[in-house]
Amino acid sequence: MIDKTVKNAQEAVADIPSNCMLMMGGFGLSGIPENCISAILELDIDNLTIVSNNAGVDDFGIGLLLKKRMVKKMISSYVGENAEFERQLLSGELEVDLIPQGTLAERVRAGGAGIPAFFTPAGVGTEVAEGKESREFDGKTYLLESWLKADFSIVKAWKGDTAGNLIFKGTARNFNPLMATAGRICIAEVEELVPAGELDPNQIHTPGIYVQRIFQGVNYEKRIEQRTISR
Amino acid sequence: MLTKEQIAQRIAKEVKTGQYINLGIGIPTLVANYIPQNLDVVLQSENGLLGIGPFPTDDNVDPDLINAGKQTITLAKGSALFNSAESFAMIRGGHVHLTILGAMEVSENGDIANWKIPGKMVKGMGGAMDLVASADNIIVAMQHCSKSGESKLLPECSLPITGVKCVKKIVSDLAVMEISPDGGFILKERAPGVSVEEIQSKTAGKLIIEGDIPEMIFD
Numbered sequence: 351m352i353d354k355t356v357k358n359a360q361e362a363v364a365d366i367p368s369n370c371m372l373m374m375g376g377f378g379l380s381g382i383p384e385n386c387i388s389a390i391l392e393l394d395i396d397n398l399t400i401v402s403n404n405a406g407v408d409d410f411g412i413g414l415l416l417k418k419r420m421v422k423k424m425i426s427s428y429v430g431e432n433a434e435f436e437r438q439l440l441s442g443e444l445e446v447d448l449i450p451q452g453t454l455a456e457r458v459r460a461g462g463a464g465i466p467a468f469f470t471p472a473g474v475g476t477e478v479a480e481g482k483e484s485r486e487f488d489g490k491t492y493l494l495e496s497w498l499k500a501d502f503s504i505v506k507a508w509k510g511d512t513a514g515n516l517i518f519k520g521t522a523r524n525f526n527p528l529m530a531t532a533g534r535i536c537i538a539e540v541e542e543l544v545p546a547g548e549l550d551p552n553q554i555h556t557p558g559i560y561v562q563r564i565f566q567g568v569n570y571e572k573r574i575e576q577r578t579i580s581r
Numbered sequence: 582m583l584t585k586e587q588i589a590q591r592i593a594k595e596v597k598t599g600q601y602i603n604l605g606i607g608i609p610t611l612v613a614n615y616i617p618q619n620l621d622v623v624l625q626s627e628n629g630l631l632g633i634g635p636f637p638t639d640d641n642v643d644p645d646l647i648n649a650g651k652q653t654i655t656l657a658k659g660s661a662l663f664n665s666a667e668s669f670a671m672i673r674g675g676h677v678h679l680t681i682l683g684a685m686e687v688s689e690n691g692d693i694a695n696w697k698i699p700g701k702m703v704k705g706m707g708g709a710m711d712l713v714a715s716a717d718n719i720i721v722a723m724q725h726c727s728k729s730g731e732s733k734l735l736p737e738c739s740l741p742i743t744g745v746k747c748v749k750k751i752v753s754d755l756a757v758m759e760i761s762p763d764g765g766f767i768l769k770e771r772a773p774g775v776s777v778e779e780i781q782s783k784t785a786g787k788l789i790i791e792g793d794i795p796e797m798i799f800d
Contacts, residue, residue, distance in 0.1 A: 381645070455668070456666055471673065476710065523663070578652035578653050
């Protein structure tokens with residue numbers, strides 16, 4: 351069994367350079383790689399392109415990287431909870447590619463699966479279709495969308511083992527398993543790291559082949575955006 | 582005029598047993614509160630869940646369980662979790678029967694705009710473009726007019742659209758309308774106390790009025 355463990359977030363992200371493309375798992379603030387984001391904040395790099403469904407909030411998640419002006423471009427589907435993001439975007443300081451969420455997920459999946467492009471109905475007749483090839487299948491129009499791949503993908507799982515196998519919890523799974531497959535180097539931070547052999551192979555969501563570095567994270571805040579309670 | 586809760590309550594009457602349903606953010610989320618207990622339905626959350634349960638109690642909150650609006654939720658009995666690609670595979674693949682979402686504008690041919698106001702608001706489309714391009718049945722929950730009183734039911738959308746010719750039914754604070762296959766808002770029901778004339782005057786797109794238009798009935 352190949353041991354993928356690194357000591358901590360600092361070691362895991364140390365060689366991420368400026369001008370590279372990063373993928374980050376998470377939906378809203380759920381399932382984001384908190385430890386790696388904190389460690390990247392300490393690096394002296396900028397001009398990053400980040401693929402992530404959302405852009406965090408002003409003072410947490412990817413929002414922290416935006417505030418420090420480390421990000422050149424975001425590729426996302428929804429960025430509604432981040433005022434600093436919206437300000438940088440409207441003022442032209444930040445580039446953004448907004449793409450339909452299902453298209454984003456599938457482009458990442460395709461990148462990891464060696465499928466260079468696919469047709470999807472999402473965005474037909476809208477701004478999203480501009481400049482894209484379209485084709486009719488069974489009387490309905492579809493857009494050609496291409497794969498997405500990154501230099502590094504950074505994911506957060508619930509449990510992992512030293513071989514890089516990952517298990518996610520709840521809706522914190524979201525984009526994480528997809529992004530794990532589409533980074534040239536995938537860094538996984540997990541709440542609980544166990545020796546290879548201790549996780550039930552039947553329960554693995556992401557096989558270790560996709561993961562190059564793994565470590566047990568610390569001090570998870572798991573911030574909640576909309577704490578909503580039954581009455 | 583209907584409150585947001587009443588719009589949700591009226592839309593809930595469209596739900597049928599056996600349906601898998603995706604509820605958008607805002608008023609659509611409220612629809613869940615009004616689906617009759619005796620109906621067997623499954624709510625889909627685009628971030629990777631079939632079977633959204635009620636909101637949690639205070640000591641039952643789990644940050645790893647949220648809906649598409651980032652609200653904390655619980656798992657319903659028999660729920661299933663999956664990744665985002667799987668989630669949109671079931672949406673695009675036509676496995677979700679009913680989509681309920683909000684709109685800033687709807688046109689008389691069923692186009693919907695709800696993701697962008699150029700130069701002002703850029704939030705992104707999230708899953709809305711995938712949903713409207715795929716679902717067979719799309720119901721829109723919206724206010725009939727903007728805060729400044731301008732109709733949001735238009736001959737053509739003025740804002741960047743989310744999808745073309747996809748809306749089937751609209752429940753606004755004033756009326757229930759269906760989109761005619763030939764274009765136009767077919768008036769089906771009025772909100773209690775709202776006249777056909779008022780709805781007509783607040784609908785910029787073509788309003789089709791056939792026969793007597795009943796008031797909505799609330800249980």
